[in-house]
Amino acid sequence: MAGKVTVVGAGFYGSTTAQRIAEYNIVDTVVLTDILEGKPEGLALDLNQSRSIEGFETKVIGQTTTIDGQGYEAIAGSDVVVITAGLPRKPGMSRMDLIETNAKIVRGVAENVAKHAPDAVIIVVSNPLDEMTALTQIATQFPKNRVMGQAGMLDTARFTHFVAEELNVPVASVKTLTLGSHGDTMVPVPSRCTVDGKPLSDFLSAEKIEELVVRTRNGGAEVVALLKTGSAYYAPSAAAARMAKAVIEDSGAVMPVCAWVDGEYGIEGVYLGVEAEIGKVGIRRVVETDLTASELESLKAAAVAVREKQADVKDL
Numbered sequence: 115m116a117g118k119v120t121v122v123g124a125g126f127y128g129s130t131t132a133q134r135i136a137e138y139n140i141v142d143t144v145v146l147t148d149i150l151e152g153k154p155e156g157l158a159l160d161l162n163q164s165r166s167i168e169g170f171e172t173k174v175i176g177q178t179t180t181i182d183g184q185g186y187e188a189i190a191g192s193d194v195v196v197i198t199a200g201l202p203r204k205p206g207m208s209r210m211d212l213i214e215t216n217a218k219i220v221r222g223v224a225e226n227v228a229k230h231a232p233d234a235v236i237i238v239v240s241n242p243l244d245e246m247t248a249l250t251q252i253a254t255q256f257p258k259n260r261v262m263g264q265a266g267m268l269d270t271a272r273f274t275h276f277v278a279e280e281l282n283v284p285v286a287s288v289k290t291l292t293l294g295s296h297g298d299t300m301v302p303v304p305s306r307c308t309v310d311g312k313p314l315s316d317f318l319s320a321e322k323i324e325e326l327v328v329r330t331r332n333g334g335a336e337v338v339a340l341l342k343t344g345s346a347y348y349a350p351s352a353a354a355a356r357m358a359k360a361v362i363e364d365s366g367a368v369m370p371v372c373a374w375v376d377g378e379y380g381i382e383g384v385y386l387g388v389e390a391e392i393g394k395v396g397i398r399r400v401v402e403t404d405l406t407a408s409e410l411e412s413l414k415a416a417a418v419a420v421r422e423k424q425a426d427v428k429d430l
């Protein structure tokens with residue numbers, strides 16, 4: 115076993131991601147950092163004490179960092195860095211409401227990652243997701259294949275759950291797909307959704323599918339409104355951890371992620387939710403899937419909307 119994964123930000127999302135990756139038992143070390151003094155060290159101690167019960171050997175290291183970059187030497191040699199830093203949403207807030215605050219935080223983190231872990235693959239989960247992924251690539255100057263965002267895995271998981279609940283079938287029998295952005299221009303792909311290999315449209319009306327699509331698009335806000343403080347982290351951390359696992363294992367798994375698209379689907383130069391093959395280089399390639407004309411039109415519209423917002427972040 116070799117390898118090192120860093121999770122930046124020891125909130126619920128970050129600490130749960132660190133736990134999942136440690137419990138996979140596929141790397142030597144997981145580093146958990148935070149600017150709250152002692153918090154990552156305390157969580158690491160707690161996680162390490164669970165190793166004999168859960169049967170994993172991965173060591174968890176907690177490290178307090180400062181805004182001026184102290185403590186980041188602990189991440190040296192990381193193969194993967196998951197950036198969860200930033201403020202979560204409050205009820206009634208959109209992901210875009212976080213952009214200026216989180217841009218400053220994410221830019222600072224990205225610059226420190228570039229300095230101390232220059233060969234890492236970065237998985238961004240901070241909101242607004244598409245914009246923060248673009249900003250991370252700009253701030254690190256990493257090759258675009260080594261910076262990706264976690265969105266499609268989560269949105270697809272939510273869509274799958276809603277379909278399985280609606281039809282009262284096992285989640286394992288349901289396959290769904292969402293592309294586009296993480297937010298208003300999310301593009302669910304009903305033509306690629308199946309239940310036991312049969313088209314979803316055999317089971318649900320177009321109206322019902324659209325209802326589940328809308329619920330998926332608002333999936334994060336639904337959780338935020340119920341929790342009242344903080345936002346979702348069990349499903350998001352599962353998604354980020356699976357992406358990290360695909361990198362560490364160089365598996366070539368195809369997953370919906372926020373990746374740099376440059377020519378695929380006739381779309382140029384934007385970070386966008388697409389299916390991609392993931393390995394130790396990050397994004398090996400974007401996988402173009404068959405879309406209906408209207409799905410492709412929606413994806414192109416999402417690209418336009420996201421590109422405009424990503425153009426703004428370089429100055430934040």
